[in-house]
Structures are given as structure tokens and as C-alpha cells.
Amino acid sequence: MNVAHDFLVAISKSFGLFYLIALSAAVLVYAYWPSNKQRFDRAAQSILDDEDKPWR
Template identity: 40%
Template structure:
């Protein structure tokens, strides 16, 4: 039981880290992609608009 737990804990830590790093890089690339600039600029101005 203990060996199985250690194996799955090691697996989750290693692949979990790789998964979160990959997701982080995808989100950063999406946010900085030039074609998304207008969409994000429009969203940033929403609080300043008069209804």
C-alpha cells in the first residue's frame, strides 16, 4: 500500500507540475496574442462606459 501511494504521489507531483506549467504558458500566450488586443482593450474599458 505504501509503495503504491508513493508511486501515485510522485506521478501526480511530476505530471501535475508539467500540466500546470503548460496551462500557464497557454494562458499567457493567449493573453499576449496580438489578435486578442482589441478584445481585451474593449473589456478593460467596460467599467468606464456610461450606461
């Protein structure tokens, strides 16, 4: 089985491109999923609640 190096490079680059596109789409779907809004809002406010106290 004699496969040219250029062919393998093209296949690996294409696979990597589609892999990163799919991963990015999955992250966007997770971030904008409606049921995660409450979790993200709570996490954003918890940081502010901890730091909103005077220093002694």
C-alpha cells in the same frame, strides 16, 4: 501488479506540475496574443464608459 505508493505519488506530483506549467503557458499565450489586444482594450474601456455618468 504491485506498485509502490511512493512511486504513484511521485508520478502524480510530476504530472500535476507539468499540467499546471502547460496551463499557465497557455493562459499567457492567450493573454498576449496580438489579435486579442483589441478585445481586451474594448472590455477595459466599456467598464469606464458605463460608470462615467452622473448619479441622479
